[in-house]
Amino acid sequence: MSDEYLRAMEAQRRAFEAQFGSLEEMGFEDKTKQMSSDEHESDTSSESSSNEDEDEDLGVYQSGDSVSSEEDESDDNESTPVVVKFTDSTREYTGPSKTEQKLLKSGKSYVKPKAPPKSKQRKTKEDEDDIKNDLELQRFLDESHILANFQSQNSGADLTLQTMNSDGMIGNARKHTINSRLKQLSGINSTKDTKLEKMPISMRKGMVKSRQDKIAKYEQEARDGGIVLSHVKKGEFRKIGGSLTIDERIGTGIKSKLDSKRRFRQKGLKINSVGRSTKNGLVISQRDIDRINGPPPGTKGKGKGKRR
Template sequence: MAVTLGKRKRVRRETGSKIETAPQDAPNDSDQEDLQATFRRHFEARFKPLADLAKPKEKPVDLVAEESTEEESEWDGISEDEEAPVEIIEHSTSADAASLLDKQAQKAFMSSKPPTSTPTSTARFKRPTSPTEADGEALNLKNDLALQRLLKESHLLDSTTDYTPSGSNRHKATDIRLQSLGSKSSIHVQEKMPMSHRRGITAKATSKEEQRRREAKENGIILERAVKVQKMAGGRRERGVGTPGVGKFRGGMLKLSKRDVASIEGPKKSMKGRRR
């Protein structure tokens, strides 16, 4: 038995020496595979067998396909079929009427002010106009004002002059514009002047106005309606404080007329029909 044991030990040493010396040489691929199979069988005898690992197969390189892709590298653009449909999203800021009423009712309930008898208006605000519409409205308003001003000042313009008044006509145009803005009196009216000068100015203005209207009527031009100035009715003038209500006070003397005396005395009573 000792012989057999010795032989077994020598065999193990020989195999171990073979295994140890085998990697030192430059083995071929077949020798490495045999070695790995030996180690694997030894490992599976002690532990569970290992699952077979599938080696990934290398795909053959298609040289013809690479050449075709290089030739077709030019981009022809996106086809119409590949275009995705346009998605439109609308964000509206206007809330529903019910939610608006609820908010208003809650706000009125929480406030310290007493409730009003008139119902609150639930009108929605209008959308702001676009910049182009606002510019168009401003331009139209400017043109309307210019047209109204031209119609008012058309009698100051002659056929030989331009549309911009000059000289005395410019002052008159300024006076008309001030009156349209709310001026109570004209800037050309002088309060204090001799009566003869005032009458002459009034007569001259009246004659000019009559001549203008006569020429317009002959030429078929429609003018504005003439405004007639009504004279003050002959009523009693207002008297100052402390002055007598009857008569005329001049030079420190009160003069009474018969009408004033009759108004003071009143109607006379007749003596007829009395019996003693």
């Protein structure tokens, strides 16, 4: 082979090694090095033989130390630093799989499969118990005013052999507790305001002002004593005991301060219904019928256009 071809091969090999690394590190055999080494050995052998012949003709003798020093200098001059760049964390080369090779041959691009969705962390038994205890604590705080007024006022008819040592509520406390829970549930989706007892407006304003003063005093005493109170919505009166019929006279809060979002009922699941329900039955329009039946046969892909 010519010297120019070998130089070109050597330059190409060095450029490849600088970018991707040597073929031997990837697990392949580098044949260009063998070819260059064979050529180099043949050249060196021919040069050494010619030099020996010349030395013999001239009668010059060189020591082994001088020859080795010259060889070391030539090796130092020929050796150059090799820069290797690796983009991956490992130096091992992994070839394309069979599926990737088939896609490349067919002219299609390889798309990585989507990673499976991560499984949601399941709630443990402790989490369920914590939620249950939180709900019970919130209900206990909401109904504490009923317990304070009626729990100790039990008649002889309420106390029986079954309820004597019971921790549950009995008598008037149970009745008022169930009544408050029913009112709370019915007020979730209620759209109409509850009707209050008729009285002069000046009297109602005075009762509202007196109620607000009592609530403020009750909350201040609770803060001073380190007592935890239940959460109350904005504009809603706190239930602090006393007469339970006060809600029917002044209401449960100030209408202007109550949150307007609570007036929208909870619709629950979104279901694609048909028609509208009236007191006379279900009314289905022609538009709903056409939407369910679909377009007539023979008009597939043809638009009706804009009506004028």
